[in-house]
Amino acid sequence: MIYYKTEAEVALMKEAALLVSKTLAEVAKMLQPGVTTMQIDTLCKTFVQDHKAIPSFYNYHGYPHNVCASINDVVVHGFPNNIALKEGDIVSIDMGVILNGWHGDHAYTFILGEVSNEVLQLVKVTKESLYKGIEKAIVGNRVGDIASAIQEHTEKKYGYGVVRELVGHGLGRSLHEDPQVPNYGKRGNGPKLKENLVIAIEPMINLGKKEVYTDKDGWTVKTADGKPSVHFEHDVCVKKDKALILSDYSIIEVAEKLNPNLNTTYY
């Protein structure tokens, strides 16, 4: 069952998505070697609650934390922990909130200090692929058009591994609604996109092979070959000529550029 939103509902969902963006901007301010992902979790929880919203991941199917913190070879759903982050780490923070009954859910990957050129390129290309997918989120296109745009830019062009096991999704009163939005597929395939469908598009792209496995904690998804993986996620509303991005990377990027511990040389 696909739920299309009214204009008023889209406006409320933008508020939820923007609260996540603001939270991720706070993360951008605090990131430095020595900080732990548990400290990030606490900051995000407090920030969201202070803005009259609920962290939505906590207890979602038993998920035991407020954010997903996925470092290096962790693809997604990493548990926050008390290990100090270090120079050279790539840090994906994924956060969900419920604000006035509507979900926001998005993610950003930060680079702590110096990394190899191949990792820098992986981050750049994964972010680019998200926007390639978003360009296709217009009325009349199909989910497969989004999927194939992401796959072409990452797998075909750069030989990266596109994770198959996890996909983007519809978003609304629930965190995961129909349709599923894979990061691989064929143009012209899948459900048709209609106006005011809200979806989370979230490429998960591996430097090496596409294969992943779930850790014995039941959540943490890691690359099978141990190579790094990058995750970016935006909340997007399907429109006629140009998709409306409900979340906002610009405020995260401003904070990221102002933090000398973060590497922003790729954009």
Ligand code: MF3
């Ligand atoms: N962005 C992820 C997703 O859409 C976050 C889910 S994590 C969970 O699936 F803990 F809430 F499951």
Ligand code: CO
């Ligand atoms: Co999501």
